[in-house]
Amino acid sequence: MNVIVKENAFDNHEGQLYHYFDGEKWVEKWEKTNLDVARVIMENHLQELEPIRNQVLTGNLSPLAYHIQIYSFDLKLLSSYTGIPKRHIKKHLKPKYFNQLEKSILEKYAFAIGISIEELKKIK
Amino acid sequence: MIIDFEHRSAAHCETGVISNMLHFYGHQLSEAMIFGIGEGLTFIYIPFMPFKGNAIKFSFRTVPGSIFTRALKKLDVKVNIKQFNNKEEGMKELDNLLTAGIPVGNVVGLFHLPYSPVRTHFNAHNLCVVGKEGDEYIISDPCWHTTLLNISSQDLMKVRFAEGTFKPKGKMYWIEEKPLIGDVRGIILKSIENTCKKMIGTLFVPHFGTRAIVMLSKRVRNLKKRYGDKGAMSYLASLVQVIEEVGTGGAGYRYMYALFLHEAAELLNQPKLEEYSSEMYRIGDLWRQFALECGRKIKNRTQSTYNDLGDKLLEIAAAERKFFVALKKEKQG
Incomplete structure (x- = not known):
């Protein structure tokens, strides 16, 4: 499972409730979820993306390709969120076409992935 | 409003x-x-x-x-x-x-x-x-x-x-409308029996119930051979996530079932179920220990091998099978 942990994940998050038995009676106890393992998965995931990131930096792929991979979208999923046909999205993976895109289409992509247009145009 | x-x-x-x-x-x-x-x-x-x-x-x-x-x-x-x-x-x-x-x-x-x-x-x-x-x-x-x-x-x-x-x-x-819930005692007995059936599993489908845990233990033993070092780690990591984080976590469901058995024992006035409750609680602890060991393995802080992890899973499978067979017999009289 490719999980992206948000940066301020636990600022207003209580964790997980467990039912515990303390010898006499049952108690409910909130426990902070340990996201160490999720972070390990996330780091592995980011490492796997290194080739794609390089391709974006050298100009073979558009930033959209990187965002699709990092948030574990695929063409079908993105197409159903945005309403843009899959063959068009495939075209937009190339920088040549991506740089010519209108704002309305960029907005659709940004809305589907849940980031702003400025974030969509560049990579980390 | x-x-x-x-x-x-x-x-x-x-x-x-x-x-x-x-x-x-x-x-x-x-x-x-x-x-x-x-x-x-x-x-x-x-x-x-x-x-x-x-x-x-x-x-x-x-x-x-x-x-x-x-x-x-x-x-x-x-x-x-x-x-x-x-x-x-x-x-x-x-x-x-x-x-x-x-x-x-x-x-x-x-x-x-x-x-x-x-x-x-x-x-x-x-x-x-x-x-x-x-x-x-x-x-x-x-x-x-x-x-x-x-x-x-x-x-x-x-x-x-x-x-x-x-x-x-x-x-x-x-x-839709204000429900009228009467006596739940009959329902409880029936659902305990059904859960037992599901966990013991049928002969030809090993993907459900306690036999699936045995299958998983076999897979865990061969992880390194199958996926290599890195792949094995990410496999274990996703397993730990399912045990600890998704929903209430796998161990959390075991604790919850133990609480259910405890409540059922009080409602049905059957003190025997209380023993089953504490046994289920122990199984939940076993799952959490397994997850902890896997977490250590991922971060390279333990000596245990994949075979040890497989043994742990086998232990859990045996405990769960014994538990559900006994509980089913208990319910059938």
Whole structure:
């Protein structure tokens, strides 16, 4: 499972409730979820993306390709969120076409992935 | 406008929402009781399924939604379930129900949920909408927050109509009329028996029940040979996630079932069930220890090999099998 942990994940998050038995009676106890393992998965995931990131930096792929991979979208999923046909999205993976895109289409992509247009145009 | 709805936190979203909704209509059924009656406890391992998004590869509970339908059918509560093709229509219908003073349960996706700590395409989270103030909805999320929350209507629409596998399509459910729940004792016995059957498993399908744990242990032994060093680590990591983090975590479900058996023992006046409860609690501890060991293995802080992890799983499988065979015999007299 490719999980992206948000940066301020636990600022207003209580964790997980467990039912515990303390010898006499049952108690409910909130426990902070340990996201160490999720972070390990996330780091592995980011490492796997290194080739794609390089391709974006050298100009073979558009930033959209990187965002699709990092948030574990695929063409079908993105197409159903945005309403843009899959063959068009495939075209937009190339920088040549991506740089010519209108704002309305960029907005659709940004809305589907849940980031702003400025974030969509560049990579980390 | 807010409905006078008591928000009680719960370990699991689905059972928590049902329990809270029944509490609104004046029935005191705890979360664990719903979990037991809905036959939620199970173990599923399907090795040939790719682990992506919300695919069920390992699972410690039945398919999302099944606890809900089973429990409410057995309790003879009239519920209405509705899905929509049109987004605006779905939101309008929700508003109508809220003005009539009915709390509405919703199935939402996690990816766009503003307060969710992770971004994953999992489309079976449950929450209860209890009010509307201007452009904001007031929701009660029992498994992640201790208080009521506000969420903008645009966000709610986005999560209700999330895309991907198991599209919720704005799925919402509400209790139609004030339910009359009578004696639950007969139902409890029946559901304990069914859970036992499910866990012991059938001969030709080794993917469900305790035999699946044996299968998983075999796979864990060969992890390094199959996937290499790195692949094995990420496999273990996803396994730990399922045990500790998804839903209440696999161990959490075992604790919850132990609580159910404890409550059943009090209701049925059968002190023998209390012993089973403490045994189930021990099994939950075993699962957590296993997860801890896996976590150490991932971070390279332990000497134990993949074979040791496999042995641990075998131990758990044996304990669970013994437990459910004994419990089934007990119920049959």
